[in-house]
Amino acid sequence: MxxxxxxxxxxxxxxxxxxxxxxxxxxxxxxxxxxxxxxxxxxxxxxxxxxxxxxFNYEKLQRAESQLDYRQALKEYEREFLAQSLFERKIAHKEVY
The missing domain is CATH 3.30.60 (Wheat Germ Agglutinin (Isolectin 2); domain 1)
Known part of the structure; x- marks a missing residue:
């Protein structure tokens, strides 16, 4: 570590x-x-x-035809990134069940 x-x-x-x-x-x-x-x-x-x-895959962002499509694609990428990196985060006081 x-x-x-x-x-x-x-x-x-x-x-x-x-x-x-x-x-x-x-x-x-x-x-x-x-x-x-x-x-x-x-x-x-x-x-x-x-x-x-x-x-980072910029393909979907480059295909956006309007500012609204661009914003929605960015939000979707942000959600995907946060979901992928969720389990990589260390837990300070991990409790054993």
């Missing part, structure tokens, strides 16, 4: 394993607690954003 951390000592320098950038004082990074994998937070967010843009 990735944990968000921040470099708090001014003389600590960590290297991002994805981009090779140096993570220095004040920068945020993600560290995997299983294997120690480190990625800079800005690199992670940029890669996540790029992945979301590549996965």
């Amino acid at each position: 990735l944990h968000l951390k921040r470099v708090v000592n001014f003389n600590d320098f960590i290297r991002c394993k994805v981009s090779g950038d140096i993570i220095s004082y004040g920068d945020f990074y993600y560290e995997d607690d299983e294997d120690g994998f480190i990625v800079k937070a800005t690199v992670y967010k940029a890669m996540l954003r790029e992945k979301e843009l590549n996965e």
